[in-house]
Structures are given as structure tokens and as C-alpha cells.
Amino acid sequence: MKVFKIFICCVFLISVTIFMGCSSRSKMAPNLALETDLSRYPICVFSVESQVTEDIDKELNELKSRILQRISELKIFRSIQFARACEKSEGCLQVNVLISGIKKVSGSKRFSLGSLAGRAKMKADITLIDGTTQEAIGSYTVTGESGNTDFSGGTGEAIRETSEAIVEIIQENYGTGR
Secondary structure: OHHHHHHHHHHHHHHHHHHHHHHOOOEEEEEOOOOOOOOOOOEEEEEEOOOOOOOHHHHHHHHHHHHHHHHHHOOOOEEEOOOOOOOOOEEEEEEEEEEEEOOOOOOHHHHHHHHHHHOOOEEEEEEEEEEEEEEEEEEEEEEEEEOOOOOOOOOOOOHHHHHHHHHHHHHOOOOOOO
């Protein structure tokens, strides 16, 4: 009977460890806290670029797609665009997303190595710029990570977490009345 209880406890602890490692997450650190109510901007222009040396065009396109989908669902901007910069005009919010680091974990790597493949990560520096003044009104560093177990996703999950953090920054600062 004692052996059975020990076995059940071990199974429980292993299960908790696996599922805690499964969870993907994002971290957000403000560099310049955003103190502007974003509801005064009817136009939002995103610039998504990379400063990493490896080819991540596929990942950049997936990130753009996820950002567009999530921001569109919020229905807070009259216009959402992707361009290098806002034309100097009133009511335009420029959101610059610069990918400063990435660790890819493919599905095949996850399948063959399991948790030894590690977490997929995407690090992005986000700068929000007022289109009228061309001055930064907020700046953040965001890191999206996949889980770290045999059942976790890979790079796509890290991209999803990164896009969710970017959308969260905008959503939390929209209609704040500051």
C-alpha cells in the first residue's frame, strides 16, 4: 500500500512538472512607459523588421498576420496598415516592431528531442511613435516563448506569444483617459 501511494505521488509530481513546462509565456518590460491614451489615434501603422542575421521572413510574415488579426478583432482603429513609417500627420500611431532575437524550434526537432529542444523564443523591441510629433511615446521589450516539454509547440507558439504581448500593450493603453 505504501509503494502505491509513493507511485501515485511520483506520477502526480511528474504530471505537474510536465504541464508547468508546457505553458508558453510572454514577458513585457517597459523601457519608456506609455502615458498616452491611444484612443486619440484612429490610424495605426505597423513596421515589423528584423535585426537578426538569419533569414526569418516566414516568421516576420506570421507575426504580421497575427498582429493584424488580433488588432482588427479589437475594432479600435479606423485604419491598420503595414509600412516603414507614418506620414507626419495627426491621428497616426506608428508601432515599430524590431525583432532583436529569435531561437527557432521546429516540429521535427520537438518530436525527435522533446524537452531537450528547449523553448522557442522571439525577442522584440517595440516603439510607439506619435505621427504628429514623430516622438516616441512608449517603448517596450517583449519576449515570447513556447513551452519546454515534449508536448509544447515550437517557433509558432513563440510568435503567437509575442504578438499577444504587442496587442496587450495597445489594448491596455486604449481609452485610458490619460
